[in-house]
Amino acid sequence: MNIKEVARLAKVSTATVSRTINGSNKVTPETANRVRKAIEALRYYPNTNARALGSGRSSLYGLIISDITNPFFPELVKSFEDIAVQHGQEVLVANTNYDPHRTEICVGRMLQRKVDGVAIMTSEMDKHLIEEFSHRNIPLAFLDTATPQKGISNIRVNYAAGIDAAVEYLLGLGHTAIGFIAGPTSLSSARIRKRAFLNIMKRKGIQVDDRFLEQGNHRTDGGHEAMLRLLNQSQRPTAVIASNDLTAIGAMGAIFEHGLRIPQDISLIGFDDIELCAFTQPALTTVRLSRQEIAKLAFRTLYNTHQLENWDGAEYVVQPVLVVRKSTGPVPEKRWS
Amino acid sequence: MNIKEVARLAKVSTATVSRTINGSNKVTPETANRVRKAIEALRYYPNTNARALGSGRSSLYGLIISDITNPFFPELVKSFEDIAVQHGQEVLVANTNYDPHRTEICVGRMLQRKVDGVAIMTSEMDKHLIEEFSHRNIPLAFLDTATPQKGISNIRVNYAAGIDAAVEYLLGLGHTAIGFIAGPTSLSSARIRKRAFLNIMKRKGIQVDDRFLEQGNHRTDGGHEAMLRLLNQSQRPTAVIASNDLTAIGAMGAIFEHGLRIPQDISLIGFDDIELCAFTQPALTTVRLSRQEIAKLAFRTLYNTHQLENWDGAEYVVQPVLVVRKSTGPVPEKRWS
DNA sequence: ATTCTCTTTTGCAGTGATTCCATAATGGAA
DNA sequence: TTCCATTATGGAATCACTGCAAAAGAGAAT
Numbered sequence: 001m002n003i004k005e006v007a008r009l010a011k012v013s014t015a016t017v018s019r020t021i022n023g024s025n026k027v028t029p030e031t032a033n034r035v036r037k038a039i040e041a042l043r044y045y046p047n048t049n050a051r052a053l054g055s056g057r058s059s060l061y062g063l064i065i066s067d068i069t070n071p072f073f074p075e076l077v078k079s080f081e082d083i084a085v086q087h088g089q090e091v092l093v094a095n096t097n098y099d100p101h102r103t104e105i106c107v108g109r110m111l112q113r114k115v116d117g118v119a120i121m122t123s124e125m126d127k128h129l130i131e132e133f134s135h136r137n138i139p140l141a142f143l144d145t146a147t148p149q150k151g152i153s154n155i156r157v158n159y160a161a162g163i164d165a166a167v168e169y170l171l172g173l174g175h176t177a178i179g180f181i182a183g184p185t186s187l188s189s190a191r192i193r194k195r196a197f198l199n200i201m202k203r204k205g206i207q208v209d210d211r212f213l214e215q216g217n218h219r220t221d222g223g224h225e226a227m228l229r230l231l232n233q234s235q236r237p238t239a240v241i242a243s244n245d246l247t248a249i250g251a252m253g254a255i256f257e258h259g260l261r262i263p264q265d266i267s268l269i270g271f272d273d274i275e276l277c278a279f280t281q282p283a284l285t286t287v288r289l290s291r292q293e294i295a296k297l298a299f300r301t302l303y304n305t306h307q308l309e310n311w312d313g314a315e316y317v318v319q320p321v322l323v324v325r326k327s328t329g330p331v332p333e334k335r336w337s
Numbered sequence: 338m339n340i341k342e343v344a345r346l347a348k349v350s351t352a353t354v355s356r357t358i359n360g361s362n363k364v365t366p367e368t369a370n371r372v373r374k375a376i377e378a379l380r381y382y383p384n385t386n387a388r389a390l391g392s393g394r395s396s397l398y399g400l401i402i403s404d405i406t407n408p409f410f411p412e413l414v415k416s417f418e419d420i421a422v423q424h425g426q427e428v429l430v431a432n433t434n435y436d437p438h439r440t441e442i443c444v445g446r447m448l449q450r451k452v453d454g455v456a457i458m459t460s461e462m463d464k465h466l467i468e469e470f471s472h473r474n475i476p477l478a479f480l481d482t483a484t485p486q487k488g489i490s491n492i493r494v495n496y497a498a499g500i501d502a503a504v505e506y507l508l509g510l511g512h513t514a515i516g517f518i519a520g521p522t523s524l525s526s527a528r529i530r531k532r533a534f535l536n537i538m539k540r541k542g543i544q545v546d547d548r549f550l551e552q553g554n555h556r557t558d559g560g561h562e563a564m565l566r567l568l569n570q571s572q573r574p575t576a577v578i579a580s581n582d583l584t585a586i587g588a589m590g591a592i593f594e595h596g597l598r599i600p601q602d603i604s605l606i607g608f609d610d611i612e613l614c615a616f617t618q619p620a621l622t623t624v625r626l627s628r629q630e631i632a633k634l635a636f637r638t639l640y641n642t643h644q645l646e647n648w649d650g651a652e653y654v655v656q657p658v659l660v661v662r663k664s665t666g667p668v669p670e671k672r673w674s
Numbered sequence: 675a676t677t678c679t680c681t682t683t684t685g686c687a688g689t690g691a692t693t694c695c696a697t698a699a700t701g702g703a704a
Numbered sequence: 705t706t707c708c709a710t711t712a713t714g715g716a717a718t719c720a721c722t723g724c725a726a727a728a729g730a731g732a733a734t
Contacts, residue, residue, distance in 0.1 A: 002720060013684050018721065026682065043469070048449040049389040050720030053689050058386065068415045069612055074405045081405075081432055085439075090446055093430050095418055102422075109427055112385040132380075220616030246616070253618020256593055275406055276613070279557030279583070281590020339690055350714040355692060363712060387690030390719050 001042045010038035021046055052114060061302060062110040062118035064094045064103075064125075071246070071274040072291070076121060079295035087303060089116070096122055107132060117141070117302030121294075123188065139305035139313075141298040144189065148313035153301040155294055155316050159189065160196040162287040162320030163241070166269045167200045169322055170239045174331035175267060179212035179237035181226045181247050190218065193243050193271065212237045216247040223250025231258050238266060238331050245270035245277050245286055252280060252327075263329030273323055282326035289320045338379045347375035358383060389451060398639060399447040399455035401431045401440075401462075408583070408611040409628070413458060416632035424640060426453070433459055444469060454478070454639030458631075460525065476642035478635040481526065485650035490638040492631055492653050496526065497533040499624035499657030500578070503606045504537045506659055507576045511668035512604060516549035516574035518563045518584050527555065530580050530608065549574045553584045560587025568595050575603060575668050582607035582614055582623055589617060589664075600666030610660055619663035626657045 007014045012031060019027050020035040027035075038044075052058040063080050065073045081091045092113060094106035103122075107129045110118055117139040120130075125145070130152075133140055139151045146154045170178055180197045183190025194213075201208045211233050216222030223242055230237065231254060242248035248270030252262065260266055262282055270277060273288035297316045304310060344351045349372060356364050357372040364372075375381075389395040400417050402410045418428045429450060431443035440459075444466045447455055454476040457467075462482070467489075470477055476488045483491045507515055517534045520527025531550075538545045548570055553559030560579055567574065568591060579585035585607030589599065597603055599619055607614060610625035634653045641647060 004720080014721075015685075015723085016683065018723090019683095022722090028682065031683085043472070045445060045448045047390070047451060047720050049386045049395065049451060050689090051722080052386040053384070053390055053691085054720075054722040056689080056722095068405075068411045068418075071408075074411050077430075078405050078432055081430070082434075085442060090429065090450075092427065093414075093418070095415055097419075105422060108382065111382045113427075114384065114386060135380075220613070224616075224618060250616060250618070257618065276557070279561075279587060281561060281587070281594065340692095341690080351691075352693075352715080353713060356713090359692085365712065368712080384690050387719090388692075390721090391690075391692035393692095393719080 001044045003044075003046065006035065006038045006042055006044050009042065010035045056114070057306075058114045058116055059089050060092055060113055060115045061089055061299065062092050062094065062106075062113075062115040064096060064106055064110075064118060064120045064122055066096050066098050066122040068093070068095050071276065072244075072272055073121070075275065076291040076295050079292040080119065080299055083296055083299045087299075089303070098122075098124075100124075100126065104129065111136065111138075116306045119143075119295075119298040119302060120145075121298070139302050139311075141302050143294060143298070148315045150313060151305060151311050152313040153298075153305070153315065154313070155297050155301075155318060157189070157289060157294075157318050158320065159192045160199070162271065162289065162322070163193055163196040164200045165320070165322040166241050166271075166287055167197065167204070169324070170241075170267065170269070170328070171204065171206075173239075173267065173328065175237075175239040176206055177209070177212065177235075177237045177239070178206075179214065179230055179240040180208075181223060181230075181240060181242045181251060182213070182215045183218040183243035183247070185215070187218070190243050197241065209235065209237075211235065216243065216250070218244050218247060220246050220250030220253070223247030224254045225250075227251035227254035228257075231255070231260075236266070239268070239328070240266065241269045241271075243271055245272045245274045245284065248284055248286070248327075249276065249280060252284075262327050265332055267328040269328060271320075277323075277325065280327075285325045285328040286323055287320045288323045290318065293318050338381050340381075340383065343372065343375045343379055343381050346379065347372045393451070394643075395451045395453055396426050397429055397450055397452045398426055398636065399429050399431065399443075399450075399452040401433060401443055401447075401455060401457045401459055403433050403435050403459040405430070405432050408613065409581075409609055410458070412612065413628040413632050416629040417456065417636055420633055420636045424636075426640070435459075435461075437463065441466065448473065448475075453643045456480075456632075456635040456639060457482075458635070476639050476648075478639050480631060480635070485652045487650060488642060488648050489650040490635075490642070490652065491650070492634050492638075492655060494526070494626060494631075494655050495657065496529045497536070499608065499626065499659070500530055500533040501537045502657070502659040503578050503608075503624055504534065504541070506661070507578075507604065507606070507665070508541060508543075510576075510604065510665065512574075512576040513543055514546070514549065514572075514574045514576070515543075516551065516567050516577040517545075518560060518567075518577060518579045518588060519550070519552045520555045520580035520584070522552070524555070527580050534578065546572065546574075548572065553580065553587070555581050555584060557583050557587030557590070560584030561591045562587075564588035564591035565594075568592070568597075573603075576605070576665070577603065578606045578608075580608055582609045582611045582621065585621055585623070585664075586613065586617060589621075599664050602669055604665040606659075606665060608657075614660075614662065617664075622662045622665040623660055624657045625660045627655065630655050 003014045007017050020032045084091045096103040119141045121143045141153045182194040214226035216226040270284050270286035273286045277284040340351045344354050357369045421428045433440040456478045458480045478490045519531040551563035553563040607621050607623035610623045614621040614623050
């Protein structure tokens with residue numbers, strides 16, 4: 001079942017079959033119909049490899065992430081795949097597992113497959129590997145880690161806006177004793193969030209008690225321990241913002257252990273809005289960083305660059321939004337008495 | 338930078354370059370060395386499309402899952418990819434989103450790419466789509482949903498063994514009032530787990546109170562509500578087994594809301610051992626269904642079928658194991674007084 | 675009837691590897 | 705030295721499709 005058999009059955013040339021498949025308008029409807037019938041009869045699927053070889057277009061887009069088991073990524077992968085399929089394109093997912101060697105292998109794979117573009121959604125990536133792509137005119141899209149240039153786009157996350165929204169919401173509820181559990185200092189996105197928190201508090205003229213600043217590791221265990229440290233002090237915050245949702249979920253456990261209630265005794269806000277947030281008890285108020293939006297922007301810019309040959313990279317900005325659920329409430333009365 | 342340029346630079350024919358790349362023993366070490374140097378000098382990567390076209394082997398394996406955002410799958414995807422990369426193969430992941438139409442598109446994609454094998458890790462798949470694969474001699478691996486036959490392997494999960502282990506462990510702790518929160522009846526794996534629970538209880542000669550049997554939806558909200566129903570009764574179980582981890586995590590919230598402690602007042606066991614279990618407070622005792630093991634078996638059987646042309650499908654059995662963490666403990670004293 | 679234009683269709687030359695078959699080179703035995 | 709068996713290498717067909725140039729029709733204009 002190759003294109004020749006279809007051509008023979010439909011009594012046309014292979015070129016006409018090819019054009020029918022690709023929806024060229026240069027084929028008479030009757031001829032096209034005859035061809036389509038032959039295709040169905042033979043259960044024929046075009047060989048993508050041959051197609052890619054001939055045309056140079058692989059209809060494949062690479063998606064490089066650090067670790068699929070990090071709950072931030074599955075939704076990103078899903079959204080990216082969704083939109084790719086909508087455009088008749090496919091996705092090659094690669095986990096780097098934070099391993100430079102593995103990253104190199106991933107890049108090699110992508111190059112071999114002649115991908116039409118690559119979304120690099122992991123923080124670290126060697127300069128020379130990036131070179132390997134741009135050297136071959138393969139468009140790239142980064143998440144917050146590149147400056148736009150020829151063929152390279154960047155999706156910037158306005159972390160500050162998200163943190164600002166969280167803080168302002170808490171201030172509106174009357175909280176002033178607000179704690180913050182930061183992420184690992186090695187992660188630039190975590191550093192940015194912490195700085196944003198300190199900035200907005202300063203702008204609002206609120207002194208941040210040093211004891212209200214703790215650090216986790218962006219996992220639940222780190223959040224749990226950090227929260228325990230916060231709670232074991234004489235002076236406690238009435239609200240806590242965590243650098244990401246896993247940290248917040250870990251913190252929740254610590255709060256319950258201390259016999260405190262959320263949000264009656266303490267309010268809690270996360271960051272990212274992973275799926276699980278809606279299903280914790282109580283559901284977690286958080287700042288949504290829409291993976292769907294990131295995925296869409298990343299794919300679109302890659303697709304357009306490749307399709308329209310518009311090689312000027314652009315910068316897109318994603319605005320996180322506050323999602324209010326059940327883990328935040330007004331300042332406890334007793335604090336004011 | 339194609340194979341011809343390499344051949345020219347190394348002063349050999351393209352055939353020799355090809356042989357060198359594929360590690361044929363019919364090439365003198367010196368010649369091979371010269372070729373390898375030329376490859377490095379030109380930063381040459383073979384064109385996978387041309388390779389697949391010529392040889393008929395794509396080095397691509399399909400992995401069909403229902404929904405990557407279901408926490409059961411990311412680890413499966415990761416493990417499958419890991420082992421595939423180890424074997425120099427690649428993975429095309431496809432989300433069906435539980436949508437038959439989407440499934441059909443996924444299958445089409447796989448066929449077009451001439452995948453060397455497909456792991457179908459989703460429960461439902463149309464007969465005619467399966468036909469589409471076996472018709473083209475593409476090996477398939479199923480998760481618990483097929484009987485082995487020519488080119489088709491099955492990975493069977495011994496759910497009963499897992500449930501048995503959980504029940505026996507609870508009995509050992511002195512529990513006899515054991516509740517069970519089942520999954521949706523539409524899911525065969527959920528039905529099997531419930532039946533396994535009833536069976537082992539019967540074998541142990543313990544009457545199961547009908548009021549201790551509840552049903553969720555395999556998500557946290559369903560677990561939460563089911564647990565509330567269990568707790569709002571006059572007679573309460575001292576231990577509860579949930580049909581999966583998300584259900585158990587939802588149940589945890591309900592238990593805390595009732596001011597009860599885990600495991601002092603009530604013991605809780607989940608099923609699957611998703612990543613999050615280790616990080617709940619307290620960490621959830623659960624039955625591990627190793628996704629790594631499933632992924633390895635699935636890949637190996639596909640790879641071997643394709644490589645060794647051993648077309649007799651096999652059945653592999655995965656044994657779940659109990660992972661004891663902090664959510665289970667001895668029966669509360671007061672119950673015996 | 676002939677020429678010209680325009681559209682549809684066809685034939686053919688790539689596309690980059692693999693692989694079979696033929697041939698050249700090498701080395702050992704006669 | 706010659707012959708033969710190995711073994712390494714080259715040449716060319718092949719894979720399934722695309723894209724271009726050219727041919728073949730179908731009308732319209734002359």
